Structures are given as C-alpha cells and as structure tokens.
Amino acid sequence: MPKIYLALIHYPVINKSGDIIASAVTNLDLHDISRAAKTYGVKAFYVVTPLADQIAIAKRIIDHWTSGAGARYNPTRRSALELIQIKESFAEVSNHIRSIEKTCPKTVVTCAKKYPSRISSEKLRGRLGDGKPHLLVFGTGWGLTEETITEADYILEPVAGNTNYNHLSVRSAAAIILDRLLGPRN
C-alpha cells in the first residue's frame, strides 16, 4: 500500500486577484476530503492554517465528530475525521511526516494550470509504489502560490474532464485525483 499523505493549504494561497492570502476553513472540506482520504488509504490529512481563530474552528469541528456527540451518532464519520491533523505551516507538515517515516516525503502539488513540467496521473500512479512517502498538496481559495508549486517534486497535471471547463471544487478535485492515483484498475 503506497504511503500517501494529503495536505489542504489555507495559507499561503492566492485569491481571485492573485494576492497571497489566508483563506477560511470550510466545514465540508474537512468532511469530504477526510472521507475520500479514508476511502483511499491516505495515512494523514493535514489541514494547514496559521490563524488562531481558524485553528479553533477546525478543532471544534474535529472534536465534535471524533470525541463529541457526533462520534457516537456516526462512527464512520469519526474514523474519517480522525485522519485530520492541524498544522500551522507546510514545514510543520513535512517535519511531522519525517518523524513518522524517517525520510522526507516527495511533494506533489495540484493546480488547475498546465505547467510544462507536469506529470500525468498515470505516470505518478506508477511511482507511488516505490515505498517512499508522498505528500499530495491541495490549495484552497484560487489555489497554491507559484512558489509552493515550483518548489514541489512533482506538479500533477490538472484534472481534465471532456470539456474545456476546469473549475472543480477542491473537494471534487481531491476525490478524482485520489481515485486516479490509487483507485482500482480493471
């Protein structure tokens, strides 16, 4: 089983005008992406924000479903949200994975733009079985910053459907990418 980690970045990300901002934590990002992560055997799902109020919101959501009333009401939701770790920065995420795996993860960034150096899902799928940990990085807002993208080990090709429209939510993109990289093949 490939050692896959996932991170959802709330800072630094881009807004509609291209400025670098910190975005707000979205309740359904935590639910949908943790459930997809659990479905595809992801080892941890990092929610990255340095903002104290956003950390508090994320903690309250997670606590409700992992140890509060939600955990008793819906145990399958509990086991998904237990994958979530809140971290203040990308560096903290890398350090955490290194402390578990004793090696740095290969980083894979996702974005809606076609970079010349992008890797296809099919090719990346082949490399995930090499025993090394891989960290899939998703941006909120209008996406990851240019710096985050160009510093990664891999830039994954954007998810294309069968039209020119490429404006999926991060929740849908994460689900499709996990399926393309880790889903069953006939």
Added chain:
Amino acid sequence: MPKIYLALIHYPVINKSGDIIASAVTNLDLHDISRAAKTYGVKAFYVVTPLADQIAIAKRIIDHWTSGAGARYNPTRRSALELIQIKESFAEVSNHIRSIEKTCPKTVVTCAKKYPSRISSEKLRGRLGDGKPHLLVFGTGWGLTEETITEADYILEPVAGNTNYNHLSVRSAAAIILDRLLGPRN
C-alpha cells in the same frame, strides 16, 4: 459526446434508521455537483425536491449565481449553476428529458450497497456512447430507496477505493463516477 443527465434526489430517500424522508437541500451539493457536471459535459443537473421551502432555498442560491451579484463576480460559477433545473419528482425529470430527447432516458442509480445485478463503471462507460440519453441518479441522506433502485435500468457498482471504507459524500461520489464514466482514458 454521450447524452448524460444527472439527478440529485431529496425525496424519496432513506435516513439513518431506514425511514423514507425528504432531506434538506445542501448549498455545496449544488455548487460542487454542477461544477463537476459542467466539467464532464452533463446536459442538465436536476435537483429533485417536492418541498416548497427547499425549492425556494435552491432557487435563491441558483438565482444569486446565475443572475444576481454572484454571476458578475464569478462567471465560471454561473455557467455551472445554469445547468441546474429544480423538479418536484423523478417523474418530472424523466418527462423533461423525454421532451428534449424524444425518447425516455435509461436510468442509472448509484448506491453504496453491492447489488448482485450491478454493472461496472467500465461496462457502463461502453454503453454510454450508444446515442441514447442516460440519467445518473444520486441520493442524498442515507441514499435512494429500494424501490428507486430496483426500478432503474442499471444499478452502478459502488465506488470502491483501496480500503473497506465506503462512506464518501455524494459530492465526492458524483465527481469520481463522472470521471470513471466520462473522463479521459490513456
């Protein structure tokens, strides 16, 4: 291009105890599923509910993004939400498609349970190119009723990842199923 329609059912669906209920419309279902539908060339996305207050909520969301301030702020969101049609029942959806296509659509239901008569995504993918309209049906809450499922032309196999966990959100399941049925193949 296959003639695919999509319906999200809010009544009749099942709750946690197996009772037949009408579920509430969820804002992000409309956004995420319409964006995924637009990405994969779906011809219309039907939001099905007979409840007057839920119809009003859905209309308000759609109007905001298709003719209100949201349409100017985010035209790509507009073109996705323009795919949405509100209908009061499954029968109304079928009638609407028949009025467009001059033939009844083949119905494909999705569910998390493995029915013996299920069809694989790969097999269904092959049939979508036969020129006939197909209607993909998703349930909210704890899923579609037994009656809706057994009356369909096809029961699609549940989305399996690479673990035993099968509790995706309907938003994630819809995204993955559209990609498996209509996404590019290498």
